[in-house]
Amino acid sequence: MRRTITGHGSVSFAEFSSYTKVISRVFGAFLHSLFQPPIAALTHGNVLAVVEFALLLGIALVVIVIEIF
Structure with a gap:
């Protein structure tokens, strides 16, 4: 069973940390490309x-x- 943040299973801190790192990289790249x-x-x-x-x-x-x- 694959666990997700919105699913019924619990998410470990390492999984949550990896999700937030990906989101922050994507958001940072978006802002960097926007303000040129x-x-x-x-x-x-x-x-x-x-x-x-x-x-x-x-x-x-x-x-x-x-x-x-």
Whole structure:
């Protein structure tokens, strides 16, 4: 029987620790790929970082225009 975190069996500390290490690596890689300079993201083909930069730039421009008028 394979034990999972949400299953009925108990999970040992080593299994839980390995799950959290994998999750933290995946989340860290996601954040690292998200917060890249826009030119580097374009050259590496990281579309998510480019879209995130465009959204933040658009929000900043809207806030600036609202403050001016």
